[in-house]
Amino acid sequence: MAVKAFSFKSLLSFTSRVLHKRLKNTRSLQRKLSTNAHLSPFKLKRYSSSLTQRSSSSSSLDNLSKHSTSIFNVESALLKSTSLFPYFMIVAFEAGGLLRALILLLLYPFVCLMNKELGMKVMVFVCFCGIKRQSFRVGRAVLPKFFLEDVGFEGLDVVRRGGRKVGVSDLPRVMVEGFLREYLDIDVVVGRELKEFHGYYLGLMEDKKKGYCSALENVIGHDDERTSSDGVVGFGSLDNLLDHQFFSLCKDMYIVTEADKRSWTYLSKEKYPKPLIFHDGRLAIRPTPITTVAIFMWVPLGLFLAITRALIGTLLPYKLSTPLLALSGIKLRLITLPKPSLNVSTNETKQKKGVLYVCNHRTLMDPLYLSTILNKPVTAVTYSLSKVSELLAPIKTVSLTRDKQKDSRILEKLLSQGDLVMCPEGTTCRENFLLRFSPLFAEMGDEIIPVAMDSHVNMFYGTTASGLKCLDPVFFLMNPCPSYTVKLLDKVNGVSACGDDNELRLKVANHVQEEIGKALGFQCTRLTRKDKYLVLADNEGIVKL
Numbered sequence: 001m002a003v004k005a006f007s008f009k010s011l012l013s014f015t016s017r018v019l020h021k022r023l024k025n026t027r028s029l030q031r032k033l034s035t036n037a038h039l040s041p042f043k044l045k046r047y048s049s050s051l052t053q054r055s056s057s058s059s060s061l062d063n064l065s066k067h068s069t070s071i072f073n074v075e076s077a078l079l080k081s082t083s084l085f086p087y088f089m090i091v092a093f094e095a096g097g098l099l100r101a102l103i104l105l106l107l108y109p110f111v112c113l114m115n116k117e118l119g120m121k122v123m124v125f126v127c128f129c130g131i132k133r134q135s136f137r138v139g140r141a142v143l144p145k146f147f148l149e150d151v152g153f154e155g156l157d158v159v160r161r162g163g164r165k166v167g168v169s170d171l172p173r174v175m176v177e178g179f180l181r182e183y184l185d186i187d188v189v190v191g192r193e194l195k196e197f198h199g200y201y202l203g204l205m206e207d208k209k210k211g212y213c214s215a216l217e218n219v220i221g222h223d224d225e226r227t228s229s230d231g232v233v234g235f236g237s238l239d240n241l242l243d244h245q246f247f248s249l250c251k252d253m254y255i256v257t258e259a260d261k262r263s264w265t266y267l268s269k270e271k272y273p274k275p276l277i278f279h280d281g282r283l284a285i286r287p288t289p290i291t292t293v294a295i296f297m298w299v300p301l302g303l304f305l306a307i308t309r310a311l312i313g314t315l316l317p318y319k320l321s322t323p324l325l326a327l328s329g330i331k332l333r334l335i336t337l338p339k340p341s342l343n344v345s346t347n348e349t350k351q352k353k354g355v356l357y358v359c360n361h362r363t364l365m366d367p368l369y370l371s372t373i374l375n376k377p378v379t380a381v382t383y384s385l386s387k388v389s390e391l392l393a394p395i396k397t398v399s400l401t402r403d404k405q406k407d408s409r410i411l412e413k414l415l416s417q418g419d420l421v422m423c424p425e426g427t428t429c430r431e432n433f434l435l436r437f438s439p440l441f442a443e444m445g446d447e448i449i450p451v452a453m454d455s456h457v458n459m460f461y462g463t464t465a466s467g468l469k470c471l472d473p474v475f476f477l478m479n480p481c482p483s484y485t486v487k488l489l490d491k492v493n494g495v496s497a498c499g500d501d502n503e504l505r506l507k508v509a510n511h512v513q514e515e516i517g518k519a520l521g522f523q524c525t526r527l528t529r530k531d532k533y534l535v536l537a538d539n540e541g542i543v544k545l
Contacts, residue, residue, distance in 0.1 A: 069232045070162030074169040074176060076237035077256055078159060080152040080264050085111075087175060088123040089287040090146060094280075095131050095138045098299075105292050121205065124172060124194070129203030133196055137466060140178035141536045142281035147179040148272060149286070152264035155256070156184070160273075162233060166190060172205060183274045277433050277527065280465045280536045282475055284457045295459060298480070302459070305329075306477035313368065314394040318375050331483035334373050354419040356445030356494070360434055360516050361423035362455040362484075363462040364389060364472050369484045370421055370451060371395055379414055381422045383529070388470035404440065411444045421451075424509065426529035428463040432522045434513055435529065442508035445494045450512045452487040452519035465536035487519050 072078060085108060093101040104126045111119040159165060166188040169176045173191030180186035192205040231251030238255060269276070285291055305328065312324050326332065357378065359366055367380035379396045390397050398414060400407045414420050424437040441448065455462075462476025476482055492512055495504050517524045530540050 068162050069164045069166060070159060071166045071168060071232060071234045071250060072159050073236035074167050074171070074180070077235040078152065078155045078167075079147070079150045080155075080261055080266060081150050082258070082261075083288070084120070084171065085123070085289055086146065086287050087143060087171065088127050089292055090142060090281065090283060091127040091138050091175065093283060093287065094142050095136055096127060100126065101292070102296065105289070105296065108289060120170065124192075124205055125203035127203070128172070128194060128201040131201045133199050133201060136174060136201075137536070137538070138281070139174045139176070140182070141279060141466070143175055144179040144183050145276060145279040145281075146286060147176070148183060148267065148276055151184075151267040152261065153267045153271065154264045155261075156267060156273075158254075159235060160184075164188070168236075183272065183276065185273055275431075275433070275523075277429070277431055277525065278465075278532050278535045279430065280467075282460050282464065282467070284461050284479075285459055298459065299478075302478035302480070303474075306474050309477045310392075310473070314392070318372055322372055329481045331481060332369060332372060333483070333485045335485060335487040336489075353415045353446050354417065356415060356441060356448045357419065357421040357451050358437075358441050358448055358512055359421065359423055359451035359453050360520070360522075361425045361428045362430075362453050363428060363476055364469075365455075365462065365476060365484070366423060366453055367395060367397075367421045368393075369453070369486055373486050373488075374419075376419075378419050378421045379417075381411065381414065381420065383426045386468075386470040389473065392473075407440060408444065411440070415445060420445075424512075427532055429532070430461065430463060432520070433527075434517050434522050434524045435527050435532070436525065437509040437513040439502070439505040439509035442495050442505040442512075448492045448494050448508075448512070450489040450492060450516050450519075452489060452516045454485045454520055456483045458482065465533055489515055489519060 075082075075084070089101060089104060092104045104123065107122065107126060111122050114122065165186045167176070167180045167184075167186045167190065169180075169189070169191040171191055172194050173189060174194065176191055177189045180189050195202045195204045195206065234250035234253045236253070236255070237257070283295075285295075287295065309325060309328055309330065312321050312328070316324065322332070357370060359370065364385075367378060371378045377395045379398065380393075381398045381400055383400050383402065385397060385399055390399075398410060400410060411420070411422075422441055424439075424441050425435040426438060427435065429435055457476065457479045458481055459479050460475040462472050462479075462482075464472060492508065492515075495508055513524050516522070533539050
């Protein structure tokens with residue numbers, strides 16, 4: 001017993017000495033860092049190059065050379081949050097499905113008990129094992145939105161001051177490269193490479209130090225002239241100095257602490273280096289651990305609610321379905337009505353045409369909510385619609401062929417039978433942007449009423465570019481409180497009597513786009529449906545049934 005007591009006492013004494021020494025070193029390092037506290041627009045403190053056994057001349061972040069190389073750690077010097085779980089949950093949910101996401105959620109409490117490196121390996125294995133490399137688009141199409149929403153303004157401001165920018169991440173490179181290169185204009189991205197077998201990820205990463213050192217040689221090793229003249233400046237946390245050996249090559253090192261990051265402000269959408277116009281995925285909220293638990297608890301109830309809402313909207317008349325849907329949580333708001341207009345031509349001998357409603361495209365539910373507002377069913381024309389959605393639609397739908405002459409005859413026939421609604425964008429857009437309007441509608445209707453539509457969701461997006469489109473209405477109706485705002489604008493005269501005047505058709509189409517943009521506060525673009533699908537799905541918009 002005496003021996004055991006002595007051993008336990010010795011262990012406590014040894015532990016106490018180690019902790020005291022580490023605390024003393026930390027305080028000493030903090031005092032060194034505070035010597036240059038005047039360099040704190042980033043609230044970073046300059047790290048003396050004593051670790052690298054190099055002398056560094058005093059410099060300021062405000063005077064970083066445009067010819068220098070800046071190396072920064074993405075997680076510690078750019079992102080405001082410290083948890084990486086949301087990004088892995090997005091990969092698990094979007095690329096692997098609901099079951100894989102549930103497994104990650106159940107394992108996360110054990111991941112929290114592991115060290116950082118082992119926890120990272122477990123999450124990578126769960127998320128990537130068995131995923132096909134060629135079909136993995138989450139890093140380019142889904143994750144950039146969530147990364148941008150987590151960027152600290154102060155961090156990005158300093159990172160972008162240098163010349164050549166090198167982003168270093170503890171995450172797999174396929175998760176961060178699209179975000180850093182396409183939206184932040186980072187020149188070089190260094191991340192962990194994933195091992196694969198016959199085109200499928202194994203869920204294993206290469207050795208951190210070996211991979212990073214090899215990447216550093218390619219980035220800086222062949223640039224000795226610039227490195228010697230202007231130096232390499234690094235941005236990261238104290239942990240990064242120990243984990244990433246190539247920070248030792250930096251002439252100057254700037255450290256950010258957790259206390260500094262808490263004072264950062266999130267980067268607003270107006271200050272994004274490149275606007276986020278297209279993004280994919282079903283999750284509309286950041287899947288933190290608590291939020292993810294709430295999502296899994298809601299899914300059964302949400303599925304039941306979606307089926308109930310669909311049955312109400314399909315089987316009941318508008319006078320009954322509208323208040324019942326409102327009681328279920330769906331919010332529908334009509335802002336203004338258009339000025340009174342005649343629905344007949346001034347020439348009595350001319351055949352009467354229906355009203356052509358032209359709206360921007362938010363979800364597949366656009367024509368349904370317009371019909372609810374008008375209190376009557378309106379025929380909808382679409383450029384592509386899955387057979388399942390077409391069969392379940394409570395209103396008449398007609399598909400266009402994308403052949404101008406054939407589509408003109410189809411629209412002419414439908415307008416002679418009654419009112420019609422179409423979305424000339426040709427595809428949905430989630431963000432506050434309007435895609436280019438096809439001018440076909442301008443020559444069809446004598447009376448055109450622009451309709452400005454906006455929708456908001458709480459949990460799931462009701463649109464997709466690479467997933468199953470037949471599930472779009474289901475996901476939209478699964479939201480606890482989805483909302484739609486419909487604004488009918490003033491009538492616009494068509495140019496059906498102007499023959500082949502293409503310039504006039506374009507003028508009318510651009511005018512309608514501008515009016516809808518002003519009504520919603522959206523920005524008009526020249527981007528098309530093809531641009532969206534090439535970015536998100538590597539195709540031109542082929543519908544999957």
